[in-house]
Amino acid sequence: xxxxxxxxxxxxxxxxxxxxxxxxxxxKKVAVSDVSFEVRPGELLGLIGPNGAGKSTTVKIVxxxxxxxxxxxxxxxxxxxxxxxxxxxxxxxVPQDIALYPFLTGREVLEFVAEVRGIAPAEAAATIDALxxxxxxxxxxxxxxREYSEGMARKLAIASALIGHPxxxxxxxxxxxxxxxxxSEVKAILREELARGAAVVLVSHVLDVLERLCxxxxxxxxxxxxxxxxxERLDALAAGGTTLEDFFIANTR
Numbered sequence: 001x002x003x004x005x006x007x008x009x010x011x012x013x014x015x016x017x018x019x020x021x022x023x024x025x026x027x028k029k030v031a032v033s034d035v036s037f038e039v040r041p042g043e044l045l046g047l048i049g050p051n052g053a054g055k056s057t058t059v060k061i062v063x064x065x066x067x068x069x070x071x072x073x074x075x076x077x078x079x080x081x082x083x084x085x086x087x088x089x090x091x092x093x094v095p096q097d098i099a100l101y102p103f104l105t106g107r108e109v110l111e112f113v114a115e116v117r118g119i120a121p122a123e124a125a126a127t128i129d130a131l132x133x134x135x136x137x138x139x140x141x142x143x144x145x146r147e148y149s150e151g152m153a154r155k156l157a158i159a160s161a162l163i164g165h166p167x168x169x170x171x172x173x174x175x176x177x178x179x180x181x182x183x184s185e186v187k188a189i190l191r192e193e194l195a196r197g198a199a200v201v202l203v204s205h206v207l208d209v210l211e212r213l214c215x216x217x218x219x220x221x222x223x224x225x226x227x228x229x230x231x232e233r234l235d236a237l238a239a240g241g242t243t244l245e246d247f248f249i250a251n252t253r
C-alpha cells in the first residue's frame with residue numbers, strides 16, 4: 001500500500017501525534033522500549049499500564065521534558081527535538097504532579113498562558129472568563145494559587161491546557177482529585193475538543209472512564225506496547241462481558 005493511503009485508496013488523515021520507535025533507559029533500567037503509536041484528529045487514545053510501565057516517561061518524552069535515546073516524536077509534523085518551540089505551541093499538557101506559580105492568582109496564570117500562546121488580549125479575556133466559569137473557579141480567580149486545594153489546582157491546570165484550543169491535549173492522570181461534577185465537566189470539554197478535531201492522549205487508571213471515552217487504548221507493560229485496542233475491539237470485549245479492567249489484569253503482571 002502506498003504511504004499515506006488507507007485500505008480503500010483514500011488519503012489517510014495525517015496524525016497530529018506520531019511516536020515512532022521511542023526508547024529510553026536510565027542507566028541499566030529500560031523505561032521505554034520501542035514504543036510507537038499515532039493519534040489523529042478527533043481521536044482519544046487511552047494510555048494504560050501498571051505503575052512503572054513507562055506511561056509517564058512516554059508522555060515526558062512527547063513533551064520534551066526527557067530526551068529519547070532512540071526514535072522520534074512528531075507533533076503535526078514538527079520534531080519535538082529539532083523544532084521544540086513549534087511543537088510545544090501545539091500541545092496542551094496537564095502533568096500528573098501539578099506545579100503552579102504560587103505567587104500568581106488563578107487568573108494571572110491563565111493570562112500568562114494566553115500571552116505565551118499569542119492570543120489577543122480581548123479574546124484571551126473572554127476565553128479565560130468562560131474557562132473559569134466552566135471549572136467553577138470564577139469566585140477564586142483572584143486568590144493566589146498556593147491557596148488552592150488539589151482539586152482547584154488540577155482544574156486550573158486543565159483550563160490552562162485548553163487555552164487557544166491546541167490540536168494535541170496530553171492529560172496525565174488528570175481526573176485525579178476532581179469531584180464527580182468537575183470530572184463530568186472535564187469529560188464534556190474533552191468531547192467538545194475532539195469534535196473540534198483535537199487529538200487527545202489520556203493517561204489514567206480509571207479504566208471504566210477510558211472504556212466509554214476512548215477511540216483506542218494502548219496497553220503498556222515493562223516499557224513495551226503489549227496491545228492496542230481500537231473502538232471495535234473495545235466494543236467486542238464489552239459485548240462478550242469482558243471489561244477493560246478484566247483485559248488489563250489478564251494481560252499484565
